[in-house]
Amino acid sequence: MMAGKIRIAVFGAGRWGRHFVRHFAQHPGAELVAVIDPHGDRLTTLAQTLALPPTVVLAEAWETLPPDLPIEAVVIATPAATHFELIQGAIAQGYHVLAEKPLTLDPAECATLTQAAQDRGVQLFVDHTYLFHPAIAAGHEVIQSGALGDFHYGYAARTHIGPVRGDVDALWDLAIHDIAIFNHWLGMTPIAAQAMGKTWLQPGLRDLVWATLTYPQGVMVQIHLCWANTDKQRRLALVGSEGTLIFDELHLGQPLTLQRGQVGQSTANFPPLGLATEAIPVPTGESLGVVCDRFLTSIHTQTPIPAASGATATALVRILTALSTSLNQGGVAVPID
Amino acid sequence: MELLITGASGFVGKYVVAAGLRRGHRIKAIVRPETDVTGIPWHDHERLELARIDLLRQPTELTAALTGVEAVIHLAAVKSGNFDEQFAGTVTTTQHLLAAMAAATVARLVAVSTFSVYEYEQKRAHSLLDEDSPLVTAERVVNRDEYSQTKLIQEQLYRKFEQEGGKVTILRPGMIYGREYLWHALLGAEFGSVFLRIGTRGTLPLSYVENCAEAMIIAAESEAAIGQTLNIVDDNLPTQGQYTQALKQRHPSPKLYYCPWVVIKAIAGFGWWMNQTFLKGGVKMPGIAVPAKLHSRFKPLRYTNQRAKTVLNWQPKYSFTASLDRSCGDGELLKV
Numbered sequence: 092m093m094a095g096k097i098r099i100a101v102f103g104a105g106r107w108g109r110h111f112v113r114h115f116a117q118h119p120g121a122e123l124v125a126v127i128d129p130h131g132d133r134l135t136t137l138a139q140t141l142a143l144p145p146t147v148v149l150a151e152a153w154e155t156l157p158p159d160l161p162i163e164a165v166v167i168a169t170p171a172a173t174h175f176e177l178i179q180g181a182i183a184q185g186y187h188v189l190a191e192k193p194l195t196l197d198p199a200e201c202a203t204l205t206q207a208a209q210d211r212g213v214q215l216f217v218d219h220t221y222l223f224h225p226a227i228a229a230g231h232e233v234i235q236s237g238a239l240g241d242f243h244y245g246y247a248a249r250t251h252i253g254p255v256r257g258d259v260d261a262l263w264d265l266a267i268h269d270i271a272i273f274n275h276w277l278g279m280t281p282i283a284a285q286a287m288g289k290t291w292l293q294p295g296l297r298d299l300v301w302a303t304l305t306y307p308q309g310v311m312v313q314i315h316l317c318w319a320n321t322d323k324q325r326r327l328a329l330v331g332s333e334g335t336l337i338f339d340e341l342h343l344g345q346p347l348t349l350q351r352g353q354v355g356q357s358t359a360n361f362p363p364l365g366l367a368t369e370a371i372p373v374p375t376g377e378s379l380g381v382v383c384d385r386f387l388t389s390i391h392t393q394t395p396i397p398a399a400s401g402a403t404a405t406a407l408v409r410i411l412t413a414l415s416t417s418l419n420q421g422g423v424a425v426p427i428d
Numbered sequence: 429m430e431l432l433i434t435g436a437s438g439f440v441g442k443y444v445v446a447a448g449l450r451r452g453h454r455i456k457a458i459v460r461p462e463t464d465v466t467g468i469p470w471h472d473h474e475r476l477e478l479a480r481i482d483l484l485r486q487p488t489e490l491t492a493a494l495t496g497v498e499a500v501i502h503l504a505a506v507k508s509g510n511f512d513e514q515f516a517g518t519v520t521t522t523q524h525l526l527a528a529m530a531a532a533t534v535a536r537l538v539a540v541s542t543f544s545v546y547e548y549e550q551k552r553a554h555s556l557l558d559e560d561s562p563l564v565t566a567e568r569v570v571n572r573d574e575y576s577q578t579k580l581i582q583e584q585l586y587r588k589f590e591q592e593g594g595k596v597t598i599l600r601p602g603m604i605y606g607r608e609y610l611w612h613a614l615l616g617a618e619f620g621s622v623f624l625r626i627g628t629r630g631t632l633p634l635s636y637v638e639n640c641a642e643a644m645i646i647a648a649e650s651e652a653a654i655g656q657t658l659n660i661v662d663d664n665l666p667t668q669g670q671y672t673q674a675l676k677q678r679h680p681s682p683k684l685y686y687c688p689w690v691v692i693k694a695i696a697g698f699g700w701w702m703n704q705t706f707l708k709g710g711v712k713m714p715g716i717a718v719p720a721k722l723h724s725r726f727k728p729l730r731y732t733n734q735r736a737k738t739v740l741n742w743q744p745k746y747s748f749t750a751s752l753d754r755s756c757g758d759g760e761l762l763k764v
Contacts, residue, residue, distance in 0.1 A: 209741065235730065237555030241629050278732055279664050307664040307748070308631065333554075394652075395741075397734050402743060428747065 097187075097387055100125035101166040102153070102177060104137050106254075107191055108168030113141055114383045115166070121387060123147050125156055153180070162186055164214075164390060170258050175200045178215070182207045187214040189386045192267050193411065194404035196259075201408045205401025214389045215401045219271045222398035223381040226347045226373045227272055230329075230336055233349055233371055234276050239331025240353070245273055245312040247327035250320040260296040262286065262414055265316040269327055270304065270410055272338070275398065276329055279306045280406050280427070284413035287422040291319060302414050305424075333365075347371040430496050431648055432456040432534075434483065434525065435503030437463045439608050440540075442470075442762055443641035444501060449473055449764040451645050456493060458483070458504070469763040483521035490528035499536035499648040500529060505582070511574045518578040519585070526589045535595045536654075538647045539586045543602050543633055543659070544576040548724040556730045557633070559600070559657050564720075571720035590655070597653040601640050601660040602633030602731065607755040609637075610675055611682060614725055615668060617716045623682040626716070627689035628669035630728030633661045636751035638761065639744035646740045658736040662744045662751070665731060674749070678756035689726055696722045 099115050101108055104126050115121045125148040128134050134149040150156050164187035167177050175195045181188050182204065194201045194217050208215035221227050233239070247269040256264050274280050281304035288297035302314040315324075325340035334351040342348075352366035382399075389396050397403060413425040431448050435441040436457030446469075448455045454475045457465075461480040465471040471478070479493045483504055494500070502525060506517025529537065546557060547564040569577050583598060590596040603614045611618075614632055616625040635643075643660050647653045666674065675681070696717045703711050715721045736742060746754060754761060 235556035237552040237730075240554050241728070278730060282664065308629075308667050308670065331554075395738060397738050400738075402737070 096120060096122040097390055098122045098124045098161050098163045099166060100127060100156070100160070100162050100164075101168065102127045103166075103168035103170075103191070104128035104130070104133050105168065108166070109137055109141075110379050111166045111168055111189070111383070112137060112143070114379055116141055116143055116147070118383055118387070121383070124160055124162060125150060127151070127153055127156070153177075164189065164386075167191060171196050171263070172258060175204065178204050179207060182211050182213055182215070185211060185213060187216070187386075187390045189216045189218060189382075190404075191218050192220070192271075192404070193217075193263065193408050194401065195408065196263070196412075198405055198409040198412055201401065201405035205405055208401060212393075214386070214393070214395060216386045216389055216396060216399040217401065217404040218379075218382050219267070219398055219403065219407070220378045220382060221268050221272050222275055223385065224378045225376050225381075226338055226340075226371075227275065229347055229371050229373050230338055231276060233336055233347075234329070238334060238349060238351070239329065239336060240333030241331060242277060242306075242308065242310045243330045243332060244310060245277075245327070245329045246314070247273070247312070248315040248324040250315065250317040251323040252321045253318060255292060255298070255318050256296075257293065260288075260300070261298055261316045261318050262288070262300045262302065262418065263411060264318065266300065266302055266314055266411060266414065267407055269314045269316075271398075271403075271407055272327055273304070273306075273312050273329070274403075274406070276336075277306055277310060279308070279310070281306050281312070281410055283424050283426050284410060284417055285422055285424050286414040286418040288418055297418060300414075300418065304410070304414075336371075345370045347373050429498045429649065430454045430456065431645075432458065432479075432494060432497040432500045433503065434458045434500070434521075435505065437465055437468065438503060439606070440604055440637055440641065441503045442468055443606065443637045444503065444644050445476070446470055446762045446764050447638070447641040447645045448501075448648075449475055451642075451649070453645070456497060458490075458493065461486075469760060473764055483524055484516055487524035487528060490525060491531045494528055494532035494534050497532070497534050499538065500525070500534060501538045501540070501644055501648055503540050503644075505540075505579070507575055509574070511577065514574045514578045515581075519581050522582050522585050526585060526594075529589075529594070530592070535593060536648070537586070537589065537594055537596045538644055538653075539583075539596060539598045540644065541583050541586075541598050541600045542575070542579050543600055544572070544724060545580050545583055545600065546724075548727050548729075549720045551723075551727065551729065553728050554730060556732065557659075558732050559659050559735055568720065571718060572724060573715060573721055576724070595654045597647045597650075597655075598657040599644060599647055599660055599736075600657065601635045604635050604637050604640050605751075605755070606637030607761065610679055610755060615672060616687075618682070621683055623684050624716075625668070625672060625684050625686045626692055626726045627728065628667065628672075628686070630668050630689060630726060631665050631730060632668055632671055633729075633731045634665055634671070634748070635660050635662055636744070636746050636748075636755075638754070639746055639751070642745060643736060643740060643742050646742050650740055652739050656735075656739050658739060659731070659733065660736055661731045661733045662746075662748065663733065664748060666748050671748075674752055675756075678752055689728065692716065692726070693719075693722065 283305040285303040288300040355362040
C-alpha cells in the first residue's frame, strides 16, 4: 500500500481537464507533477490562472516529459477518441488512471482496458461525475429505504444552448450522465435501447436525441438530449408506485424532492392518496472533489470503487453503442446483452 | 489450489466442483458413503479425488481428508426434516468439520450460508436487503423454519472459528436455481400437483447455479475475501411474474393458481393474530400462513451484488435469459 502524496500527471487541460488540474494542485493527498496538452498557450494560461508552482512540468506531448519524472497516476481528460491508446500506455507503465467519461467509444476497448488494469494491478477509475453527486447519493438512500414502492418508469431532460461538440453527437456527449444515474438508482442495466434524433448543425452529428431504455422488470426510461435548445433543463425523475423522486439540478438549494403519493385502487375512480412533498436534504460539496478523493482512496486501498469501475464504464459504453445503433437504423429496438 | 468441497454431489455442489476443476484446481469432493457419483460427468476427472465420508458419523476421517488442503468450501447441509434432523445435518456436521480443520491446521474456509438468516418481517417492503441488513434475532427465529434456525446457528459457529484464527468468507446466496430446481420456493407453495403462485411484482433474489458456483471458487482463491460476508445474487433480477412467464415458455409448468402478495399477507396476518389471541398459539399453522415465514419468502425487496462483485472481482457470467436457456436446454453443464 502506498503512503503519502500520490504524484499525478493530468493529460488534457481543456474544459474539464483544467478542473482536475485545479483540484489536484490543491489536494493534500496529491502532488501535481505535470500537465500535458497539445495547446501550449492553454497550458501557459492555466499555469498563470491557477498559480501552479514551477515544479509542475508543462508539456505539449507525453514523449517530451522528462523520463525520470516520478508519476504514480494519470488523469486522462482528452477527447474520448484518444482514450484507448493513452490509457493502455499508462496502464502498461504501471500508472493508476483516472479517465474522463466515456472510457472509450467502444465496449470491447473498455473491456480490454479493464482487464489490462486488473492484470497490471492498477486502479482504473472512470469519472462518472454524477454518481459522486451528493444529491444522487441521497436519492439512492431514499430508493433503498423503499419509499418509491415498485419502480414504474423514469424520464430525464438534459437540454441547453451550447457548447456544441464537433467530435461526438449529443447522445455521446450528454446521455451518459442520465443513464449512469438511472442504472445506479434502479440497480439494473437496460436490456434494450431505442433512439431517434434530428440534425441541424453538423452533418452526421445529431443535435437532438430522444433515447428510450427498457430495463428488466419492465421499467422504461426516456431521456431528452439537446444542445441547441435555449430551455435549459437538468431534470431527472424516477416514478414508483408510492411516489416520484425528482432530481432538478437547476433548482438550486433544493435539487432533490420526493413527491409522495399513490393511486388508490380500492374504488373505481382511482383517487390520489397520501400526497405530500418532501425536500430531501442534500449535503453540499462538489462532485469533482469527491471524485478526486475517491480516486486517491482507491489507490491507497487498492480497491476499485463500483461507481467508477471499468465494468460500470463498459456497461455504459455498451448502452451508448446500442443507442447509437438504433439512431442509425431509424429507431429500431436494439437488444443489449 | 487444493480445495475440499463438502456436499459435492448435491444440487449446488456438483456445479461448484465443475467450476473448481474448470479454474484449474485440484478438488477433494466429500460425498456420503452411499452416494453413486458415476452419473456425474466429472466423477473420473484426473484432478478430482472422491472422499466418501459421513460428516455426522465419521468426523475423525475428515482430519485425514484435510491433509494438503488449502481451502474448504462448505456446502453440506440438510434442508428438510424436523429441527433435530436439520440440526444434526447442518450444525453438528459443521462442528465436526471445523474441529477437523483446526486439527489439520487448515484455516481457510468459504462457508455457504443463505439469505434465510436475515430479518424480513420487520423490514420495509421495497427496501434494500444487503450484507448490512439485520439478521433475524434468536428470539424471533423460532417463528421461522428449521432451515433458518439451523443456518443461523451455523453462522455463529463460523464466527467463532474466525475468532480462533480461521480465515473465513461467508457467502450468502439468494435463491439458487438451475436445471434441477426451477419451480422454487420463492415463486409459491406446492400442494400436491398444484402450485400456488404468490406475488408477481416482487424482485426475486436469484442466483443461477453456475454463476453462484463460480463465485464460490473465486472466493476461495481470493485473499481480499477473507473476513468478508458477501451476498450472492445475479445482475438484472427478474420479478416473480417475469420469471414464471419466461420459465413457462421453456419448461412444463405444474397446475398454477395465483394469489396476490397483499391478499395472502393479510390472510396470514389475521390468522396469526387469531391463533395467538384466542388460541394461545395452539394451532400449528402451515408455513405460508406464518407471517415470519411468509415475509421471508415473498415480501418485495431490493437486492444488490455490488459488494461481492467488488471484493471478488466477480461478474455473473450468465444473464437471466441465458441461465434459463441453459437450464432448460439439453447441453451437458457439468462436463469439464
